[in-house]
Amino acid sequence: MTSAGTKAEYRLVIRKQRAGLEASWVSAASYRVAERVIALAEFKRSEVVCCYLALPGEVQTKGIMEAAWKAGKRIAVPCARDDGEYMPAWFTPDEPLAQGRFSVRQPATPHWAKPGCFDLVLVPGLAFSETGARLGHGLGFYDRMLARLSRHVGCKTGLCFAAQITSGFPVAEHDVGMDVVITENAVYRTT
Secondary structure (H helix, E strand, C coil), rough: CCCCCHHHHHHHHHHHHHHHHHHHHHHHHHHHHHHHHCHHHHHHCCCEEECCCCCCCCHHHHHHHHHHHCCCCCCCEEECCCCCCCEEEEEEECCCCCCHHHHCEEEEECCCCCCEEEEEEEEECCCCCCCCECCCCCCCCCHHHHHHHHHHEEEEEEECCHHHECCCCCCCCCCCCCEEEECCCEEEEEC
């Protein structure tokens, strides 16, 4: 999708595309995305990574988290607070999970990560541009979380499948852009 349209129109098209993805394809493509993330200099030198727990149809992040733990990195995941906003909570391999808002899995008992520095933040999205613009689900949770953490975030990295790379979707002033966007086929550096 490259022609101009509203955010809602883009979201509708991308959601339909994602709904048709086979689980085996998502798994294989996610593995290739994970390889690219793990090869990043920013990943290699990171000590603290904020990584999302993927929904079906999103780039799956389990392999990235396993590689991070194996390398001795700390992991935090976005977790809904009592006020409904998202902030990072520490996440370990044996962490019990609960169903959060919008069916997003999150730690059952969040231990909030105090913003010192998140060297690398991995972000999902419905679409990204090659220049780092991100189209989310439309509720602004990631944009607000990233804005609150802005002084404490190293590299913001969007993860998506190649079919989700597009241009032309509207970008608002409050939309937080990515420093890097990674698909199963490419790494786009925007800074």
